[in-house]
Structure formats: C-alpha cells, structure tokens
Amino acid sequence: MKKILAIFSIVALAVCNSFAISQGDKFTIDGITYEVSYTYFEPYQVKVKECAVIPEKLIIPATVKYEGRTFDVKTIYDGVFQDAANLKEVVLPEGILTLGSCTFQGCTSLTIVNFPSTLRYVDMGTFQGCTALKEIHIPANVQNVYSNAFKECTGLVSVYCAAKSVSNDAFYGCSSLKYFIGEVGLESLESLSYDRALEIIDFPSSFGGIESGSLSGLRNLKSLVIRSESVSAETGFGYYDSHASLTIYVPADLVESYKASSTWASYAEQIKSIDELSTAVDAETLVPYQNKARKVVKDGQLLIEKNGILYDLNGVRQ
Numbered sequence: 001m002k003k004i005l006a007i008f009s010i011v012a013l014a015v016c017n018s019f020a021i022s023q024g025d026k027f028t029i030d031g032i033t034y035e036v037s038y039t040y041f042e043p044y045q046v047k048v049k050e051c052a053v054i055p056e057k058l059i060i061p062a063t064v065k066y067e068g069r070t071f072d073v074k075t076i077y078d079g080v081f082q083d084a085a086n087l088k089e090v091v092l093p094e095g096i097l098t099l100g101s102c103t104f105q106g107c108t109s110l111t112i113v114n115f116p117s118t119l120r121y122v123d124m125g126t127f128q129g130c131t132a133l134k135e136i137h138i139p140a141n142v143q144n145v146y147s148n149a150f151k152e153c154t155g156l157v158s159v160y161c162a163a164k165s166v167s168n169d170a171f172y173g174c175s176s177l178k179y180f181i182g183e184v185g186l187e188s189l190e191s192l193s194y195d196r197a198l199e200i201i202d203f204p205s206s207f208g209g210i211e212s213g214s215l216s217g218l219r220n221l222k223s224l225v226i227r228s229e230s231v232s233a234e235t236g237f238g239y240y241d242s243h244a245s246l247t248i249y250v251p252a253d254l255v256e257s258y259k260a261s262s263t264w265a266s267y268a269e270q271i272k273s274i275d276e277l278s279t280a281v282d283a284e285t286l287v288p289y290q291n292k293a294r295k296v297v298k299d300g301q302l303l304i305e306k307n308g309i310l311y312d313l314n315g316v317r318q
Contacts, residue, residue, distance in 0.1 A: 249276065
C-alpha cells in the first residue's frame with residue numbers, strides 16, 4: 001500500500017509540475033526568447049520577447065512547444081529587432097495579432113516583410129527608418145496604422161493599404177513614396193501631407209471621406225482616384241496648392257455632381273470617370289495597378305500572389 005501511495009505521489013507531482021506554467025514565464029527556443037502572456041485556457045499564448053542572434057532571414061513560427069505544451073505566438077514585443085542592420089527578410093505567420101512599437105525600427109537592410117491577415121495594428125515606429133523597404137501590403141484586418149509606423153522609410157515606393165484607418169504622419173518622411181493605393185477596408189486617413197513624391201492616390205469605395213488638409217503640399221500629384229459613392233466634401237488640398245496637371249477620377253455617375261460642387265468647381269476640367277483610368281494615356285498611371293500583388297506565407301515559404309497565381313520571390317510560378 002505504501003509503495004502504491006508513493007508511486008501515486010510521484011505521478012501526481014509530475015503532473016502538477018507539467019502544468020506549472022504561469023503568465024510571465026520565459027523560455028528560449030532556437031535563439032528566440034518567448035514570454036507567456038495567456039494561460040487561462042488552451043491554447044496558451046506567448047509573445048516574442050528577445051532574440052539573441054538575428055539572422056538575415058527571420059521566420060517567426062506560428063506555434064512553439066515547451067514542457068509538453070503548444071503555445072500560439074501572438075505578439076512581438078517593443079523593439080525586439082530594433083537596429084538589426086543585417087536583417088533582410090521577415091516572415092510573419094498567420095495568427096500574429098500585434099507588432100510592438102519600434103519592433104523593426106532602424107533595420108536598414110530589411111527589404112521583404114509580409115503582413116498576415118490576422119494582424120490588428122501596426123504600432124508607432126514599428127518600421128521607422130527601414131530605408132530598404134520598397135513595397136508594403138497592409139491587410140484589411142488591421143484596425144490602425146499608427147503615427148510614424150513607417151516614418152523615414154526613404155526607399156518606400158508603393159503602399160497598398162486596406163487597414164481601417166491610417167494615423168497622421170504614418171508615412172512621414174517617405175521621400176520616395178509615389179503610389180498610395182487604398183484597398184477595400186480603408187475608411188479614414190488623417191494625412192499624407194508633404195509626402196511630396198506622391199503621384200497617385202487611390203481611395204477605395206469603403207473610404208469615408210477626405211479630411212481637410214490631409215493632402216496638402218503634394219506638388220507632384222498626378223492622379224487622385226475617389227471611388228466612394230458620394231461626393232467628397234473636402235479636396236484635402238492646401239490653400240496654396242497648385243494642381244494644374246492633376247487628373248481626378250470619380251465614379252461615372254458622379255462626374256457631373258463633382259463638377260457642379262463648389263468644393264471641386266475649380267477642378268471641373270480635370271475630373272474624369274474612373275472608367276477612363278484603365279485606358280489612361282499616361283502609362284505611369286497604370287503602374288501601381290499592374291504591379292499589384294500581395295505577399296503570402298504557404299508551408300513556411302514567403303510567396304507572391306498575383307491574380308490568384310503564386311510565385312516565389314524570383315518570379316517563378318509555383
């Protein structure tokens with residue numbers, strides 16, 4: 001009987017120890033330190049807390065196993081990969097909810113990053129100073145792109161954004177930014193003012209309206225596309241802005257309403273139907289639409305999806 005009780009006690013102790021995982025506990029796997037952030041119900045959750053050695057290609061796993069348990073990776077903590085000058089590519093898994101502030105700030109070699117469909121926020125300064133980034137695709141589940149999220153990403157040329165809202169100065173100092181293509185899901189944008197390289201801005205049908213002064217100082221703007229089914233009450237332009245070479249594309253059934261509006265009257269001769277966009281004489285106008293694609297992760301590999309077809313990063317069809 002004593003032997004049976006002893007065995008039972010050992011088994012019970014082992015079971016208890018296997019469940020002895022608490023919020024705030026840390027463990028390290030493959031050089032990445034995780035902190036337990038949720039333990040009420042399974043699956044437990046962790047956030048990326050530290051990384052001892054940062055590789056050129058960083059792959060964040062969707063789940064990690066520790067002490068016989070599987071943890072979902074949900075968050076990357078503030079500044080974890082800040083100033084990692086050698087970091088070139090980041091693969092984020094489906095399941096990631098948030099990226100902390102300054103997570104990748106100053107990663108000057110970073111050229112490729114995917115945004116999973118589960119992502120909810122791009123925090124302040126997350127990619128600030130990532131000067132090698134050229135193109136980003138922000139999915140519709142993102143509720144907000146915060147101020148300075150992409151500040152001084154001086155190599156950034158194209159932004160495809162379906163985030164619900166974009167805060168003031170999210171793209172401040174992006175001196176090469178030429179194309180801002182809003183996708184269905186985008187409802188509000190506080191400002192793109194003084195991103196002087198901008199040539200094309202496209203607001204989707206979901207967009208709520210242009211805010212006063214939000215497009216001021218855009219001296220090189222060539223095409224403004226407004227897909228909303230109501231006449232915008234604001235142009236967004238500054239008082240001293242001159243846009244003699246600008247073409248404004250609006251829904252066909254609103255062309256005359258825009259021309260008759262006191263807000264847009266001074267641009268009446270520059271207002272055209274969106275139907276004319278696909279046959280724009282200026283080939284440059286079509287560039288961001290022809291290049292439109294999105295990055296996806298499949299079986300741990302970062303791929304490009306374009307027109308429903310998957311390609312690797314070298315353009316080879318999969």
